[in-house]
Amino acid sequence: MKITSKDLAKVIVFQNATEDDLQLILKNSIIRSIEEGGFFFFQGDLANYFYILTSGQTKLMQSNPNGQQVNLRTIYPWQMFGALGAVRKEATYPATAQALENSSALAIESSFLHKMLETRPQIVFDLMTLMTTYIQEMQSRYRELATERVEQRVANALLRLAAQVGIRSEKETIIELSFSRQDVAEMTGTTLYTVSRLLSDWERKGVIETGRERIRILKPHDLVRISDGIEK
Template sequence: MLRHDTGGFAASSPPEGFDLKDFEEAGLRVVERRFEPKDLIFAPGDPDDQLYFLLSGVVRLYKIYGDYKEATTALLKDRGIFGKLSLVEGRWQDVFAEAVTEARVAAIQKAAIEQVIKTKPDFALKLFSSLSERLRQSDEVIESLLHREVSTRLATLLLNLGERFGREEGGRLVIEVRMTHQDLANMIASTREAVSKVMSEFQREGLIETRNRRIALLNREALAERAAGPTGLV
């Protein structure tokens, strides 16, 4: 799992060695689906009868709390496994899964997985280890978001996005996923106005620059100091 040590936003990937081939070798049938940016893969109230494996692209998981604020709990890129841990039938989704870019997703029926788990303990251990770690991080992410200043949360988010989706270019780290200030606000449970104010501060201080909705990190050390800032009210 990739996660910046300042806390906050988490970017998730599967544990070492876990791949789609594990499902196929276990005899599980997978169904591939394609999504465009902003398409919802599932939402609260949808049947919770499948697990999902990200074949390509970027997907984010988020919850809505309080006054309809969004909190991103995980951002997955290529090979991330997601969905609820429970294999009990009759449950419903309680989070949103949204494609950030064009994405290919494989879906596997939980009923079939349950049968395999009964006969293949090694497969079961890998699967539950992967999902339980992501769920643990999700809870920690939401808790940390609620008690940190916007500037601290935003600096943490930018560092994580740079670590996960950045490309070195002329001494800068360019985040290759295009995002608006509203997108950033949704990821840290804040408002567009608050994020725009802090982004302007970061630019004046020479920490970042933005062009065509692409953000470049210019001073990661200074951003890390901001990410480790004091907690406080939004």
């Protein structure tokens, strides 16, 4: 797969970069390919590189000392991840990046991006925009954990996935999930048993239809009502 400057411009942080900047980034990048279940980096490693996913899907997960995991975010093609080292020297990755399917990414030295940020304010502002989006999403998820019932949290997680990667038609929204129900559980701060129970209940009610690593939302408005706490 040949990566072009047009491809790189799809990345939010580089959407206002010049053609010369995009070519320079490509010149200083290498392709890393990871098989399903493999890792781009581990939590606590030095953040010497940042990545731009070019194919596949990758999850960012964080573990506590007891080994409990939380799924922080799912990364899709042309999204940047692991960029903390470009902002702070000697930073470590706060999360582990695991490929949910065979995935490839551009790997770029964090120190290279750091130097670019010193002289290119348009990239700085776009990076700030991306970070603000992440902060707002984390705030929403924290509020959900603190104030909402588990069925609301799971419904909200599915609606977020629908907004990010759902394939829509006039009558339904299809979400192709390439991660497990355990990932949904980690994403919502609950258990695999609870997620499975809720999905089975919603399937009986005709709200969704499930398959192997797939969820078809048949009644999006009903799922929104569940997320708002209007329906149990």
